[in-house]
Amino acid sequence: MTRLSSSALWGIALAGLAAVACEGSPSSEHAPGSAGQGTGGSGATGAPSPIPAGFLPSQALGAGPVRRLTRAEYRNIVRELFNVEPPASQALPDDSLSSGFTSTAGQLVTIASVSRYLDAASDVASRLEPSLRSAIPCNSTEPAGESACIEQYLTSLGPRLFRRPLAADEKARYVNAFAKARTTQSYEQSASLMLEALLVAPEFLFVEVPSGASSGAKRPLDGWQVASRLSLLLWDSIPDAALSSAAEQGQLTSAAALHEQLERLLQSERARAPLRSFFDDWLGLTKIEGLVRDAAVYPSVTPSLLGDLAAESRAFVDDVLWQGKDFRRLFVSPARFRSPALSAFYGDGLGQGAELARYEAEVSERSFGLLSQAGFLMTLAQAEKSAAIHRGAFLRRKLLCGALPPPPPGVATPLPELTAGVSKRQRISEHTSSGACAACHRTFNDLGFTLDHFDIAGQWRDQDEGLPIDSKVTFDEPGLTGEIDGARQLSEALAQSPNARACVLQQLFTFTLERAPTSADQLLFDDLGRKFEASGFDLQSALTGLIESEDFRTRVEPEGSAP
């Protein structure tokens, strides 16, 4: 196969940094020169890759170790398996944001979190107890007969509980736990004790799969494992009957066989919430409802309005994913979602109905896409003084996948006091222009300045502190060149930016495969980029591409020492 260097084809247009990072910062190895060169292949089609050269970081982060169920998964599974109200989310051990997405990966378990699992299991089992005679019917009253009933139950429950059939020794362990309890307790009490133990079994709580392979070894997943990955990803739950049956018949181990099930799951209503969580985590939309603004300064920002603003941004990302089917519409779209309260807040005359509904409107300076939505804007900055800095850092990190380290300790000094006639933009520029600060701030302050027409409540303004807003910035980086004035122009540029497209693919990759891509994934990534482009930037098609990739059906044994 002839390998064309993608950097050779794209290098001229993309001269300079691919994923902009701070010079001299610990993350500067993300910059090209150290990555991408020579690893970027053209893939089988020979078409150039739309992924900017050197976009992917070179360091191998490696595959993650086995992870535990997330709170959402645990609750859905308990509800589905036993038809009971699951324990409250807060009663379960916390999820961390791993690589930016909700996951338990890398979270160590403590005595306190084990206690929560034990308590949750005890809570579920004790509520199930009264009905267990009918849930696990048994004609026999003899010990051997009862044990046979329990074993039969485990045979049918196993594939759903452990997401694979139980081995004989596993069944025996739980049958024995039942039998031992049964010597002093009732049938129901003993069966509920067994269920309690099953709910804290590592085979239930940990998602990934035993292998015994050596570090770094690649190994195809079996049908059960693929089914489990697929349903946990798209439904936050266990495989349903059809998917289990496909797994049992040994299908799902090829892209073609997987395709049918994937489409079925993806098009089900049950995929809506788990895929919404992609946007929630990536863009931080879950923060909107919990925002606090000083009621005396921003009287219109009430909890009820924040609820509507969250609904607006969620409906909007749903629209991008399911209706518009074009990633570029995240930045520039005619779609508007308005309730009466939102209509009053934005003052744009849309939203005459009683409920939140979809409208279409001209793209304008004040209203054009995600970056003009007040709820989302509010999550980016808490204080006017430093709003541009926080907004810029978010855009650089999350929408362009630039690597920014946190500020070094001790430099988070307050911005200089106000001097008459000096704008916030000037103060921020002055304050962050010195050596240590400039290395990073020069990569994101400007992005933030373009949003200055929106105050920290997301409302339009022409002046700030009595001075006219200056949202004009000149950029000189791949996909973002020339003069850009304001958030709408920035959004139009982002919609066309190869870096923003590569970035959403990187985010989707991390969400789907539960690891961040590196330059070792260049071939897959290039291929994905081409499919994405060919589909008109349909995120569903990118997601499908990732799920149908060999990587989705492969487990790489994690390397190195354990956390």
Added chain:
Amino acid sequence: MTARLSGRASRRVLLRGSAGLTLSLPFLESLLPRHATAQEATPPRRLLIWTQPNGTVMDRWAPTAGASETEFALSEILSPLERHKADMVVVQNLMQYDAYGHQYVSSLTGYGYQDLGYPKLLSKGISLDQYLAQKLAGVTPIASLELGVCAAEDYSGAISWSGPEKSVIAEASPFKVYARLMGGGSSAIADQAQAKRLLSRRRSVIDTVLDPLSSLKGRLGSVDRAVVDNYLESVRGVERELSALEARAEACTFPEVGTDPSVVGQKPWWEDNANAPAALTLQRKLAVTALACDITRVVTLTLSGSGGSSRTFNYLDGVSQLHDWHGFSHEVETGNDQELAIIEKWHAEQLALLVDDLKSIIQPNGESLLSSTLLLSNNEYGGNGACNYLPPDPGSGQRNNLTHYAKMMPYLIFGQAGGSIKTGRNLVLPFQDNSEFQRSQGNGLSHTRLLVSVLNALGHADTSFGNPEHAEGAVPGLVG
């Protein structure tokens, strides 16, 4: 009322709180160091940290200083603590550096926080209580106990951190705390017999999980095996804790907490704002029981989640429903400090009841539990009163909303920590720069000094804690 232990005939001490609850606590041999006899034993030193959100009304909180540090008059807000004046130290003018906005995260860690976007605020270091707990690991059945009242479960709500980014969430249900202290997990427990049954059931569950014949580990790669090992090791840890608690619970009498009135699928009883005063009373009793029975020597009691606290206090006379606790703290900026003052005074009353409880336990050496305890009253913010009111941000047309002040922290200490703290004092600490300008700005000595002093008072020789940039040593004149 105080009951004194009189020789071997009476092996029980009484705890009589002002709420009328009577607890009887047995004399604990196991509480004593092995070499000591009951009469000469030195009781262990304990740490109890009470934390409130939302600051206070500083000019109605600060005691009036007299000619010396032992002469001072308590302010209106602190007046309920008058009866404990001889057992307290007021520590004024410390400042939290590296802190802004929501300060639970930095409060006991002495570090600024990693901001993943509110409310995901992560600590950069370990908190004081967890640092002590790790030093004491294995000495008591539970290394530390974290109690909350209506505590919001988010990162910004965590006061305790077992290390960078590792929050320890306070338990807001007194019923779960009770069950845990009795070794029964979090299930509702009516009595000790039921606790025993639950304990035996939990043991069976754990034994099944820890089955040594399990083939799971043999099928895992080395990294995965380490992760699963960590889980199984933690399960073993729970088992050890259960055994230690079981032994301790045998010899300890617990306050009656009753059964949990919560209904599945509805908001739990203890999260209902109206039940907060009753929940606080129970948590207070459980905190004192855990210390008295030596189930742990480190307890935190957090009065709600941080700044975002939406607790309301319309059950107090003179407090309207217009704002929540947080809202009233912002009201101070507009000149209305009356309602926050009422709320803060009510908390001083509750704190006084806690000190009563600690005083009423008499230890085998004849001294009260308070005398071997250091009770720190901690607050998320400095005062919100007129003395640190920030002027409006001119030109913006907006008031500067930096009400969440990190200066002039209103700290109180109760108890003698085994004789290392001389009480009955009002420490008015100098500012970093004592010019008129600096006083108005209030740049105080670093609050990490207090964290160091607490460690020193409890017998640890640390000279710094938290951010090394603010390693200034201890609070001058507090310990020793």
